[in-house]
Amino acid sequence: MSCVEQLKYKLYLERTSFKEARDYIEKNSDEVYYVDPGYKIFKDYYIIGVPPVAMGVRGKEMLFTYVKPCHGTFVMGIDSEEEIARLRENEKAKIKKSLKSGGLKAQADSVTAPVSFADVYKR
Template identity: 40%
Template sequence: MMLNRCVNKLQPDLIKEETTPDEAIEYIKRNTSEMYEMPEGFTIKGISILGKPPLYVGLKLKRKEIVFYFKKPCFGTYLMKVKGNDEDLAKIREEGKRIK
């Protein structure tokens, strides 16, 4: 099965473009309730998240938002967020290693 890598299909809200993974990780640490280290090849709503492992994802629980960074080939690293549901949050908790 071919994984979809078109992050635009998630209709994400852009938090910051042309950032670095380190800046994105720091933002996630400061601005989310929970943070997870995700395994290589993980997906959000069926979209494969690209980046150099380890990748980190944050959860804003009250708003049910998923905050993540994504490497757009030829464009750089973008920090984004998408609305999630209980199943999305449970999947991240199950597949990831909790950091905070």
């Protein structure tokens, strides 16, 4: 049994499919972050899921999916400012990594409208 079950939690969805659980988190959170399966929370729980795995923040509460082989997927909510801060830091680190590898920068460049030769000539 994971330590998650020993914490004070709220259940918002029970014994549902992973897709429905993800939809719930996406629709009912103030902030939504996406993590890879295996993302670690609360000391010893490694998130199980089909990527992209949504995790939500609603006030002081973190919403996440909890999967049990014989019972399906649950949406749990646990108050944890520490885990929420870690989630935000993780997102920042992902953006930095993406910028370094040219991911977002390349995307941003490609979004810029192409400059026409006529405009350049006029200038």
